Amino acid sequence: MxxxxxxxxxxxxxxxxxxxxxxxxxxxxxxxxxxxxxxxxxxxxxxxxxxxxxxxxxxxxxxxxxxxxxxxxxxxxxxxxxxxxxxxxxxxxxxxxxxxxxxxxxxxxxxxxxxxxxxxxxxxxxxxxxxxxxxxxxxxxxxxxxxxxxxxxxxxxxxxxxxxxxxxxxxxxxxxxxxxxxxxxxxxxxxxxxxxxxxxxxxxxxxxxxxxxxxxxxxxxxxxxxxxxxGFDLKTGKMTHETFRKTSIHLKGEGHTYLWTKNALERNGYEVNEKAPCLVSISEKNGQSIWSIENSTFKTIKDLLENLKKF
Amino acid sequence: MRQTTFWREGIILGALLVVLLILNLSIGSVRIPISSLVNSLYSSENGVYQTILWHFRIPKALTCILAGSALATGGLLMQTLFRNPMAGPDVLGLTSGASLLVAALLLVGQFNPGITGAIFQNPWSIALAASTGGAMVFILIISIANYVKDNTSLLIIGLMISAATSSVVSVMQFTSQADDLQVFMIWTLGSVGNTGWKELGVLSLILLIGFIISYGLIKPLNSWLLGENYARNLTINLNRSRIFIVIATGLLTGAVTAFCGPIAFVGLAVPHLVRLVIPITNHKILIPAVMVGGASLLLLCDLLAQIPGRTQVLPLNAVTSMIGAPVVIWMVIKSKRISV
Missing domain, CATH: 3.40.50.300 (P-loop containing nucleotide triphosphate hydrolases)
Structure with a gap:
């Protein structure tokens, strides 16, 4: 036609x-x-x-x-x-x-x-x-x-x-x-x-x-x-977030867990940046993801977010 | 599990029609026992029964059947065309047009008594006036239907024509004499008892044409239910089918109004009552079902109009609405689903 x-x-x-x-x-x-x-x-x-x-x-x-x-x-x-x-x-x-x-x-x-x-x-x-x-x-x-x-x-x-x-x-x-x-x-x-x-x-x-x-x-x-x-970046397919907490976090990890953790951090106003001093690392133990900051470990992203405010 | 057929409901409806027809022939100011109905038709053994049957009961019953099925079909066509459950065969203003000329005819009497006398000696004059009035509005509506291309406008224009002609009738009633007024009032109450065999012949011929056109419109009628855009996409010629739907409704309603007066309620209610029993939207089944339903309802109303033990009968329109309205209200509340 x-x-x-x-x-x-x-x-x-x-x-x-x-x-x-x-x-x-x-x-x-x-x-x-x-x-x-x-x-x-x-x-x-x-x-x-x-x-x-x-x-x-x-x-x-x-x-x-x-x-x-x-x-x-x-x-x-x-x-x-x-x-x-x-x-x-x-x-x-x-x-x-x-x-x-x-x-x-x-x-x-x-x-x-x-x-x-x-x-x-x-x-x-x-x-x-x-x-x-x-x-x-x-x-x-x-x-x-x-x-x-x-x-x-x-x-x-x-x-x-x-x-x-x-x-x-x-x-x-x-x-x-x-x-x-x-x-x-x-x-x-x-x-x-x-x-x-x-x-x-x-x-x-x-x-x-x-x-x-x-x-x-x-x-x-x-x-x-x-x-x-x-507020939407088509090239990444994501919404743009305002980094209102003025805090940068260095996130270490891989795969889907990394992506969704990054999503949660950005949604809550953190900037994810490799040069940041504050380090959050994701490790795996018995098939379950564990998030750790310094010496504290958390079993869910929710826990991580709640405790992140204290650092 | 494809298309549901409604044989059982169809047979029940048909049986209802037959029972009502027999009762209608038997019951009246003179009761004819059902057992001697068939006998009385042919043998002159009981001459009174034979005369009553052939001269009064059978023409009246046939008029009920013809008028009921015609009005119900007209109502169905209008409800489908306008996709509006409130539409009836009188929405196009035909009935009001008929009333207008009948009122005009009867009003002439107050200036010229000679004409009134002549009018009442000729049983055709009222029918003629009614059909002329109906036809005038009909031609007006057809030309408007050609001009405006959407149904809602057509519906509103039809209702406006009704309102305008009704008001002229009111003015005529206001200025006329009590005797003339009563004659006109009786006409507006509707009647199935004034049609002899000759009138029946003319009536059935016109209605037959109306029914044939309606049945030929199954495909466009079904398609109208989806709305104009979908119907056009299904290669339906919308303008042509609209005109034919209006023509069929005009013939069906106009002819009945000419011979029986403006019979209310049947055209609006029967399609709904039938759809409550046979919940279907295909006009191939709906049209015959609605015809049987309309015939049955009018036979029933005529039966209920008989006052036991007296020669007088109640006005038809009073019965159709008095009996019909509560039944419809009850069924609507019970089923909670009314649609076209």
């Missing part, structure tokens, strides 16, 4: 409100693209436009045909009595006649979608019995049942817990790899996007979209420019 000089926005009686100007973007086959940008920048509008649900203000975009895009939107479904199975069935509607009777192939594609998103245990439930996360999974299954080469998802991982977020992104990734689908995901999950996306579309405040692979955009500072991070 590709766009040429696409102008996206919405039209009121008096004038056009342009959200994106002169977009020339490309969504290649088998590619997972994460579409990022601040709230209100127009991500949903662009997705609706590319899905053909809304007219562009100018320019053009090419998609294979009008049945080649499936969407997962943020629109609420109000039909409490609808079953999960019925909702997934909607994915087959573009291919059904007026009586909406399902063929064997339709049933197979629906069952396949159910398997992919692991919904077997809840297919008979009604929508009011589902959690937000489960409902999101069902909407994704509906879009998969549509069996389209292109998939647009508008914040599919909002309301989901970490496990489900990772699972959704993994499913989308494997759909790109194995089924050759092109997937565009609007998301605010920076960490997940950086780890899964083949390419990033980054909406800038000046109504453009920057396209690039995640690592390039991190290193050349584009992310920092767009998001204006406050």
């Amino acid at each position: 590709s766009t040429t000089n696409l102008v996206v926005g919405y039209r009121t009686d008096k004038k056009d409100h342009i959200l994106f100007n002169n977009l020339s973007l490309k969504l290649r086959q088998g590619e997972l693209v994460c579409f990022m940008g601040s709230n209100g920048v127009g991500k949903s509008t662009l997705i609706r436009t590319l899905a053909g649900l809304q007219e562009p203000l100018a320019g053009a975009f090419e998609i294979p045909n009008d049945q080649s895009v499936a969407v997962v939107l943020t629109d609420r479904i109000n039909s409490a009595l609808m079953t999960v199975y019925d909702l997934i069935t909607y994915g087959r509607y573009p291919y059904l006649n007026w009586k909406v009777s399902l063929s064997k192939l339709d049933h197979e594609l629906i069952d396949h979608a159910i398997q992919l998103v692991h919904l077997e245990s809840i297919i008979a439930k009604k929508l009011f019995e589902l959690s937000d996360g489960q409902l999101q999974m069902v909407m994704i299954a509906k879009a998969l049942a549509q069996n389209t080469p292109i998939l647009f998802l508008d914040e599919p991982t909002a309301h989901l817990d970490l496990n489900n977020r990772v699972e959704i992104m993994n499913i989308l990734r494997s759909l790109c790899r194995t089924a050759g689908k092109s997937i565009l995901v609007a998301t605010h999950e920076l960490d997940l996007a950086l780890q899964t996306a083949d390419s990033i579309w980054l909406a800038t405040p000046d109504r453009k979209i920057i396209e690039g692979i995640p690592e390039d955009l991190v290193l050349d500072g584009t992310f920092d420019q767009v998001f204006q991070f406050k």
Whole structure:
């Protein structure tokens, strides 16, 4: 799918409100693209436009045909009595006649979608019995049942817990790899996007979209420019802490224990510095970590932090 | 474990309809024993029974069935189109349009008694006035539906048209004479007893068209439940289906209002009552279920309108609301889940 000089926005009686100007973007086959940008920048509008649900203000975009895009939107479904199975069935509607009777192939594609998103245990439930996360999974299954080469998802991982977020992104990734689908995901999950996306579309405040692979955009500072991070260092992936205790500590140790101890110290306002005089060393005894300062030893980081104040 | 079928509930609903139909034919100011119902239809052994059945009871029962199923289907279509459980077949303002012209017709009487006399000799004139009024609002609504592209605006405009026409009717009532007023009031209470075989023929023909269009709209109706964006993504032609839903509702509600007056409550309540028994959102099953449910409810209300031992019957609208409202309140409280 590709766009040429696409102008996206919405039209009121008096004038056009342009959200994106002169977009020339490309969504290649088998590619997972994460579409990022601040709230209100127009991500949903662009997705609706590319899905053909809304007219562009100018320019053009090419998609294979009008049945080649499936969407997962943020629109609420109000039909409490609808079953999960019925909702997934909607994915087959573009291919059904007026009586909406399902063929064997339709049933197979629906069952396949159910398997992919692991919904077997809840297919008979009604929508009011589902959690937000489960409902999101069902909407994704509906879009998969549509069996389209292109998939647009508008914040599919909002309301989901970490496990489900990772699972959704993994499913989308494997759909790109194995089924050759092109997937565009609007998301605010920076960490997940950086780890899964083949390419990033980054909406800038000046109504453009920057396209690039995640690592390039991190290193050349584009992310920092767009998001204006406050207290977050993208290159290390950590929050920046104020060293309000004005104390430096020399931490000796290795592996995960070292990293999490450093995290705890920085979170509590200490600076971790190799040249500092105060030495905290981590050793291991019978498979358990032990923290020591001078002659005192502690069995947990909590103990360490509480006693550190005395030194 | 795929799609649940509701054979048991369907059979119960169907059986309910048959029982109510038999009771409806049997009970009235003259009681016809159920055992001699079938006999009385064909043999002139008991001429009185035969006359009562063929001239009064059967047309009335058929009117109940037709009107009940039509109003319930109209209500279902409106609730789905507007994704609003409070919608009924009268939200488009058709009923008020019909009332307006019927009121105008009956009001003419106070200036020209000759016309009033002529009107009441011709049983078709009220039906004609009602359908003209309904059709006028209907054409107005269709052109508005073509112009405004979202359902909420259409719903509000329909309600506003209702409010405006109702106020004109109020002014007419205020300025009219007591006799005319009473005739009009009786019409607004609704009735299933004024339809002969000829009227039934016309009514059933129009309703048949309405039912066929409704059943043909299963796919767009189901899709509307997901909202406009998803429906459009499923390649549903939204504007065309919206117009056809309005046409079907217009035919169903308009025809019933023309022949039976504005029957309240059935169109709003039946879809909810049916969904409480058959909790499903697929219109392929919902439309026939709602038709049977509407027919049953109106037969029941007509049955309850009979005052034992007297020839008088209670006004239909009073019964539909008096009996129906508490039942719906009870069921809603019990199930705690009402949705489209």
